[in-house]
Amino acid sequence: EAQVTQNPRYLITVTGKKLTVTCSQNMNHEYMSWYRQDPGLGLRQIYYSMNVEVTDKGDVPEGYKVSRKEKRNFPLILESPSPNQTSLYFCASSSYRVGIDQPQHFGDGTRLSIL
Amino acid sequence: AQSVTQLGSHVSVSEGALVLLRCNYSSSVPPYLFWYVQYPNQGLQLLLKYTSAATLVKGINGFEAEFKKSETSFHLTKPSAHMSDAAEYFCVVSSPYTGTASKLTFGTGTRLQVTL
Numbered sequence: 001e002a003q004v005t006q007n008p009r010y011l012i013t014v015t016g017k018k019l020t021v022t023c024s025q026n027m028n029h030e031y032m033s034w035y036r037q038d039p040g041l042g043l044r045q046i047y048y049s050m051n052v053e054v055t056d057k058g059d060v061p062e063g064y065k066v067s068r069k070e071k072r073n074f075p076l077i078l079e080s081p082s083p084n085q086t087s088l089y090f091c092a093s094s095s096y097r098v099g100i101d102q103p104q105h106f107g108d109g110t111r112l113s114i115l
Numbered sequence: 116a117q118s119v120t121q122l123g124s125h126v127s128v129s130e131g132a133l134v135l136l137r138c139n140y141s142s143s144v145p146p147y148l149f150w151y152v153q154y155p156n157q158g159l160q161l162l163l164k165y166t167s168a169a170t171l172v173k174g175i176n177g178f179e180a181e182f183k184k185s186e187t188s189f190h191l192t193k194p195s196a197h198m199s200d201a202a203e204y205f206c207v208v209s210s211p212y213t214g215t216a217s218k219l220t221f222g223t224g225t226r227l228q229v230t231l
Contacts, residue, residue: 042223090158101147101166106158
C-alpha cells in the first residue's frame with residue numbers, strides 16, 4: 001500500500017529537549033516536504049526536498065532542520081524546541097516534473113506539544 | 116510570488132443544498148491549482164487538480180471546480196451537499212516555471228458544516 005508514515009503521532013515534551021519526527025514514503029517520490037498546521041493559518045511549508053541531498057527552506061524554517069540522506073526518508077529535527085513550535089505537523093511526498101503537478105500524499109500527522 | 120485567498124473560514128449549508136467554496140489566487144504565471152479535503156484527525160486528501168488542461172475539473176465525491184483566468188479564481192462546487200462532506204477544505208497553488216516552482220502555497224482553509 002502506498003503510504004507516507006510519520007512517527008510519533010503524538011509527543012509531549014519540554015522546552016530545549018531535542019526531538020526528531022521521522023517520515024518515510026514507499027512510492028519512490030522525489031519530492032518530500034514538511035508542513036505545520038495552525039488554526040486560522042492553513043498549512044505552512046517548513047522545508048522541502050527535491051531529491052536526495054537537496055533540501056531548501058519553505059516559508060517558516062526557523063527552529064527546524066531536515067536531512068535527506070535516502071530517497072524514502074525525510075526526518076524533521078527540532079534541536080531546541082520552544083512552545084511556539086507546538087503544532088500539528090504533516091509530512092508529504094509526490095513525484096516532481098516541472099513544478100508540482102502531481103498530488104501530495106500526506107502522512108497522518110504528528111501532534112507536538114512543547115511545554 | 117504566489118498566494119491564495121479563501122473567502123470564508125466557515126461555511127454552513129443544508130443537506131442537499133449547493134456547496135460553493137471560494138478560492139482566488141495570485142501567480143505570475145499560469146498556475147497549478149489543487150483542492151484538498153481534511154476530515155477530522157486525518158491528513159489531507161486530493162479532491163481535484165488543475166494543470167492547464169480543461170478549465171472545468173471534476174474530482175472525487177461529486178466535487179468540481181472551474182479555473183477562471185480572468186477572475187483569478189478556482190471555486191469549488193458540489194450540486195448537493197451530503198453530511199459526509201463536513202470537513203475542512205484547502206485551496207493550494209503552485210507556480211511552475213518560476214523560482215517558486217517547488218513550493219506549494221496553501222489557503223487558510225474553509226470549514227464546511229452540513230446541517231439537516
